[in-house]
Amino acid sequence: MSGIESFNPVTPQGLSIANLFLGVMVLSALIFLLVAGLLTYILMRYRGRPGDPDPPPVHGNRNLEIAWTVAPALILVALFILTLRTMNTVNATVPEALRIRVIGHQWWWEFHYPDRDVVTANEMHVPVGAPVLLEVEAADVIHSFWVPKLGWKKDAVPGRTNPMSVQFDQAGVYDGPCTEYCGLQHAWMRIRVVAEAPDQFEAWIEQQRRPAPERPASDRALRGQKLFLRNTCVNCHAVRGTAAAARIGPDLTHFGGRSTLGAGVALNTPENLRRWVRGVQGVKPGALMPNYAELPDDDLAALVEYLGGLK
Numbered sequence: 001m002s003g004i005e006s007f008n009p010v011t012p013q014g015l016s017i018a019n020l021f022l023g024v025m026v027l028s029a030l031i032f033l034l035v036a037g038l039l040t041y042i043l044m045r046y047r048g049r050p051g052d053p054d055p056p057p058v059h060g061n062r063n064l065e066i067a068w069t070v071a072p073a074l075i076l077v078a079l080f081i082l083t084l085r086t087m088n089t090v091n092a093t094v095p096e097a098l099r100i101r102v103i104g105h106q107w108w109w110e111f112h113y114p115d116r117d118v119v120t121a122n123e124m125h126v127p128v129g130a131p132v133l134l135e136v137e138a139a140d141v142i143h144s145f146w147v148p149k150l151g152w153k154k155d156a157v158p159g160r161t162n163p164m165s166v167q168f169d170q171a172g173v174y175d176g177p178c179t180e181y182c183g184l185q186h187a188w189m190r191i192r193v194v195a196e197a198p199d200q201f202e203a204w205i206e207q208q209r210r211p212a213p214e215r216p217a218s219d220r221a222l223r224g225q226k227l228f229l230r231n232t233c234v235n236c237h238a239v240r241g242t243a244a245a246a247r248i249g250p251d252l253t254h255f256g257g258r259s260t261l262g263a264g265v266a267l268n269t270p271e272n273l274r275r276w277v278r279g280v281q282g283v284k285p286g287a288l289m290p291n292y293a294e295l296p297d298d299d300l301a302a303l304v305e306y307l308g309g310l311k
C-alpha cells in the first residue's frame with residue numbers, strides 16, 4: 001500500500017484522474033522548461049558588461065502582450081475542458097450499481113450492503129467489472145476512505161452521504177487507510193477490499209447473509225456463546241441468529257472469516273484474539289472496548305473458540 005498506487009489505479013474513474021494529472025504535469029513541465037530556458041538564455045546573452053552604454057528604454061510591445069495574455073487563457077480553457085471531462089467520468093452514476101454504505105467509526109469501517117442484507121466490517125468484497133456505488137458516511141467524527149488503487153478518495157462526514165462510483169477492473173486484494181486524522185487510533189483504521197469474480201462474490205454474499213449457527217460446533221464454543229451472550233459483549237456487538245443485536249461495534253456474525261482484527265491492528269489468530277479480549281487497551285489503546293482482564297483462562301479460551309468459529 002503506497003501513494004504511488006494512485007497513479008496506477010484499477011478503476012476507470014481513477015485512470016481518468018491519473019491521466020488528467022499526468023497531462024497537467026507534462027504541460028506544466030514544458031511551460032516551466034520554456035520559461036526557465038528563455039530566462040537563462042537572456043540572462044547569459046544580454047548581461048551587462050563593463051563599459052556597456054545604458055540600454056535604450058522600451059515602452060511595451062502590443063503584440064507580445066496580446067500573445068502572453070491569450071496563450072495562457074487558451075491553455076486554461078483547455079485544462080478546464082479536460083477537467084470537466086474527468087469530472088463527468090468520475091461522477092457518472094449507473095442506476096443498477098451495487099450499493100454499499102461505507103460508514104467510518106472510531107476506529108473501524110462498517111460495510112453495509114442494503115439491497116443484499118449484509119453487514120460486515122473492515123473487509124469489503126466487490127465483484128470485478130461491475131459498477132459499485134459507495135455511499136460514504138461517518139458515525140462520529142470525520143474520516144476519509146482511501147484505497148490507493150481506487151485512484152482517489154472520499155471524506156466520510158457525519159450527517160452527509162458522499163457518493164463514490166467505482167468499478168474494479170482487476171481482481172485482487174487492495175488495502176487502504178483512513179486519511180483524515182480522527183483520534184488516537186487513526187492509524188489502525190485499515191480498509192481491505194477484495195475484488196473477485198462475480199460468482200465468487202455471489203457465493204460470499206450468500207455466506208454472509210446466513211445467520212450464525214444457533215448451536216456452535218463444539219461444547220467449548222457453546223460455552224463461549226453463553227459467555228458472550230451473558231457478558232457486556234452484547235451491549236455493542238451483533239451476532240445474527242442470537243439475541244446479540246447491538247450496532248455500536250463491528251457485526252461479529254462472520255468474524256472468524258475476516259483476516260485481521262481491530263481494523264488491521266493484528267492478524268485474526270486465536271492467540272491474537274485472546275490478547276485482544278483480555279487486554280484490548282494494550283493492543284489498541286483508546287479503542288472503544290474495555291479489557292476483560294478478569295476473565296478466567298478457560299472462559300477466555302471458550303470465548304475465543306466461539307468467536308473464531310463464526311466463519
Ligand code: CUA
Nearest residue numbers: 143178180182
Ligand atoms: Cu478515521 Cu482517521
